[in-house]
Amino acid sequence: MTPLTPSTRRRLQKLPQLSSVWEGDRRTLMPEIAETLDADDMQGDCILWVDGVEEVVRAMDVVPNETGSEAIVRTLLRAMENPHSGSARPGRPQRILVRDRELQFFLRGVLQGLDIAVEYVAELPIIDEIFYGLQDAARQRPPSLPPDYARAVLRAAAEIWQDAPWENLDEEKIFAVELNYGDVGALYISILGLMGMEFGVLMYRSIESLKQFRQQVLAAEDSPRDLQQAFLQQDCLFLTFDPTDEDFLDNGDDPELHPEELAELRLEALGEMSEMIPTFGNLHPLEGMRSVLYDEEAIAVLLTLQALHKFFGQHLDRLSPETFPALTKSYRLPDPKNPKAKVSVKVSTLPDLAAELAEMSGSDPSDYMNYLNSLGVLEDDSEPVPILLDDLVPKDAMYSLGAIPTTLIETLRLRVSHHQPGPAPLPAKASEFPVIMIQTSRPKANELLAEIQAFGGVKGISFNPGEDPSSQSRYDLAILHTNDGKMHLLGEFRDRDPVHLAARRKWDQRCKKTKGQCGLVVAMGLTGKSRGNPALQHMLGFFEARSLSSEEVGLGTLQLLPGPFDEL
Incomplete structure (x- = not known):
C-alpha cells in the first residue's frame, strides 16, 4: 500500500471536518447503466462517494475493472477537496461506511492521521437507491424502433x-x-x-x-x-x-x-x-x-x-x-x-x-477524366518498363475467372461506356467467351477504366507461374498486358487450389474455341445483391483482347522479392 505524501496529508488536515457520514462503494457498471451515464465506451466499475446526511453525490468515477483500490482513494480525495455537487462544501467526513472488509482495512491504513473512522456495514442504502434508479432509467428507455413497426x-x-x-x-x-x-x-x-x-x-x-x-x-x-x-x-x-x-x-x-x-x-x-x-x-x-x-x-x-x-x-x-x-x-x-x-x-x-x-x-460528377487528370493519374511519359506492376486493380476489388455467353456479347458491347473491339470475329462454334471480371465501386471502376485507356488499351491477358521463396508458396498470376508495353497484375491464385484449377481448365478450353480471344470486364456493384454476380447494367467496361501463353510472354517463373522495409 502506498501512503499519502506528507504534503497531501497536511493539506487534507486543513479541511474542516463535517458532521456527516459518507457511503463509498465500487460496483460493476452494466452496459445499460453505462449508456444512461453516457459512459458506454467505458466498460468497467463505477466508484461512488455519497454524503449520507445531505444525500448528495460528492464524487463519481468510471474505471476499468482491473484498476486497483487506489482509484477509490483518488475519488475520495476529490470528494473531500472538490465535491461534485455545487451545494456541497469541501471537508472531511467524520465517518465512512463501506460494505467490503478488504476495502475497510485498506482505507484505514491510507487515512491514518485524518480523524476519519472507517466502518463496515452490510448494506449501503443510499448507494443502493442510486443504482436502482439508474437501472429503472435504463429499463424505461424506449426501443430503437417501435415494436409495432x-x-x-x-x-x-x-x-x-x-x-x-x-x-x-x-x-x-x-x-x-x-x-x-x-x-x-x-x-x-x-x-x-x-x-x-x-x-x-x-x-x-x-x-x-x-x-x-x-x-x-x-x-x-x-x-x-x-x-x-x-x-x-x-x-x-x-x-x-x-x-x-x-x-x-x-x-x-x-x-x-x-x-x-x-x-x-x-x-x-x-x-x-x-x-x-x-x-x-x-x-x-x-x-x-x-x-x-x-x-x-x-x-x-x-x-x-x-x-x-x-x-x-x-x-x-x-x-x-x-x-x-x-x-x-x-x-x-x-x-x-x-x-x-x-x-x-x-x-x-x-x-x-x-x-x-x-x-x-464546384464539381462535375460526369467528368471523371478531368478528375483523373487533376490527380495526375493520366500523366505517364515514361518509357515502357518490363516489370510486373500491381497498382492498377483497386485493393478492395473482387476478381474472378468466368465467361459470358456469346449471345450476350453484342448487347454488352453496346451497354458499356468503355469498349475495345476484339482482334478478330468470334468463331461461330464458340458458345462462351472467357473473361476476367474485376468488380469494385463505381468511382474506382471509372478510374481503372481511365487508366487502361491512358495505357493505350489492352493488348492481351496471360497467366504466369509465380512463387514466394520465403514461404515456398506457388501461384498462378493473371497478368494484363497494355499496349504501352507494361504488365499489370490482375490477380493471384494458389496454383493447387482445386477451384482455381477447374476455372483455369475451363479458361483454356474456352480460349481454344474462341481462337485465342478473351476479355476483361470491369464492373461496379461491390455491395448488395450484385456483389460477386454483377448484372449487365453493372458492367462499365469490356475489353476484347488476345489470350497470351506464358511461353509467348517469356517471363519464366516470377519471384516475390522482399521490399526494402521487410526486415525492419
Missing part, C-alpha cells in the same frame, strides 16, 4: 441494402418522396455510399435544411468543430449501415421484440456483408442526434423506404452520376396503421436541385 422497417432496410443505390448515385442526386401522411408532407432523399465509405439514406424534412448542410460543410474547410456543428444542424431522419455491434439492439421490456429475433432481422439486411447492420435515427437542430424512432417517424421512414425500393426496381439502372433525368412515379402502399387501407406515395427525381448542389460544390 420494427419488423416492417427492418425488412424495408434489407430491400434498400439489396438495391444498393449508392452504386449508381452520388449524394447530390436528390429524390422527393411525397407522403402527405400525418404531419409529414414530403421528405428529400440523399444517398450515401458512392465512394464506398459509408452507406445510407438521409431523409431531409426540407430542401432548405439539405442546402444549408451542404453550404456549411463546404465552408467548414475540414474544421472538426465546424463540421460537427454542421452535422448537428441537419433536420432529417436517417438510415445508415454500420459495423455490427452486439449491444446495438434495445427492445425495452416488450416480449414481442426478442433481441435475438430482431438481431436476425437486422442481419437479413446485409446480404453478403454480414459485418454491417442497419441503424435508424433522427437529427434536429434543437434536439441533436437521437438513435431512436418514435411511431410517427418510423411510419414515415417505412413508407419512404418501401416507395424508394419500388422506384429503384423500375428506374435505378437508368440513373448514374452522369445521367439523372426527371422521373416521377406514384405507388399505393399498405397503410402501416391499417394494412387493409392504402396510402398513395409519389417518388420524383429532382435533376435541377442535383445540378444546383453540384454547382455549389
Whole structure:
C-alpha cells in the first residue's frame, strides 16, 4: 500500500471536518447503466462517494475493472477537496461506511492521521437507491424502433441494402418522396455510399435544411468543430449501415421484440456483408442526434423506404452520376396503421436541385477524366518498363475467372461506356467467351477504366507461374498486358487450389474455341445483391483482347522479392 505524501496529508488536515457520514462503494457498471451515464465506451466499475446526511453525490468515477483500490482513494480525495455537487462544501467526513472488509482495512491504513473512522456495514442504502434508479432509467428507455413497426422497417432496410443505390448515385442526386401522411408532407432523399465509405439514406424534412448542410460543410474547410456543428444542424431522419455491434439492439421490456429475433432481422439486411447492420435515427437542430424512432417517424421512414425500393426496381439502372433525368412515379402502399387501407406515395427525381448542389460544390460528377487528370493519374511519359506492376486493380476489388455467353456479347458491347473491339470475329462454334471480371465501386471502376485507356488499351491477358521463396508458396498470376508495353497484375491464385484449377481448365478450353480471344470486364456493384454476380447494367467496361501463353510472354517463373522495409 502506498501512503499519502506528507504534503497531501497536511493539506487534507486543513479541511474542516463535517458532521456527516459518507457511503463509498465500487460496483460493476452494466452496459445499460453505462449508456444512461453516457459512459458506454467505458466498460468497467463505477466508484461512488455519497454524503449520507445531505444525500448528495460528492464524487463519481468510471474505471476499468482491473484498476486497483487506489482509484477509490483518488475519488475520495476529490470528494473531500472538490465535491461534485455545487451545494456541497469541501471537508472531511467524520465517518465512512463501506460494505467490503478488504476495502475497510485498506482505507484505514491510507487515512491514518485524518480523524476519519472507517466502518463496515452490510448494506449501503443510499448507494443502493442510486443504482436502482439508474437501472429503472435504463429499463424505461424506449426501443430503437417501435415494436409495432420494427419488423416492417427492418425488412424495408434489407430491400434498400439489396438495391444498393449508392452504386449508381452520388449524394447530390436528390429524390422527393411525397407522403402527405400525418404531419409529414414530403421528405428529400440523399444517398450515401458512392465512394464506398459509408452507406445510407438521409431523409431531409426540407430542401432548405439539405442546402444549408451542404453550404456549411463546404465552408467548414475540414474544421472538426465546424463540421460537427454542421452535422448537428441537419433536420432529417436517417438510415445508415454500420459495423455490427452486439449491444446495438434495445427492445425495452416488450416480449414481442426478442433481441435475438430482431438481431436476425437486422442481419437479413446485409446480404453478403454480414459485418454491417442497419441503424435508424433522427437529427434536429434543437434536439441533436437521437438513435431512436418514435411511431410517427418510423411510419414515415417505412413508407419512404418501401416507395424508394419500388422506384429503384423500375428506374435505378437508368440513373448514374452522369445521367439523372426527371422521373416521377406514384405507388399505393399498405397503410402501416391499417394494412387493409392504402396510402398513395409519389417518388420524383429532382435533376435541377442535383445540378444546383453540384454547382455549389464546384464539381462535375460526369467528368471523371478531368478528375483523373487533376490527380495526375493520366500523366505517364515514361518509357515502357518490363516489370510486373500491381497498382492498377483497386485493393478492395473482387476478381474472378468466368465467361459470358456469346449471345450476350453484342448487347454488352453496346451497354458499356468503355469498349475495345476484339482482334478478330468470334468463331461461330464458340458458345462462351472467357473473361476476367474485376468488380469494385463505381468511382474506382471509372478510374481503372481511365487508366487502361491512358495505357493505350489492352493488348492481351496471360497467366504466369509465380512463387514466394520465403514461404515456398506457388501461384498462378493473371497478368494484363497494355499496349504501352507494361504488365499489370490482375490477380493471384494458389496454383493447387482445386477451384482455381477447374476455372483455369475451363479458361483454356474456352480460349481454344474462341481462337485465342478473351476479355476483361470491369464492373461496379461491390455491395448488395450484385456483389460477386454483377448484372449487365453493372458492367462499365469490356475489353476484347488476345489470350497470351506464358511461353509467348517469356517471363519464366516470377519471384516475390522482399521490399526494402521487410526486415525492419
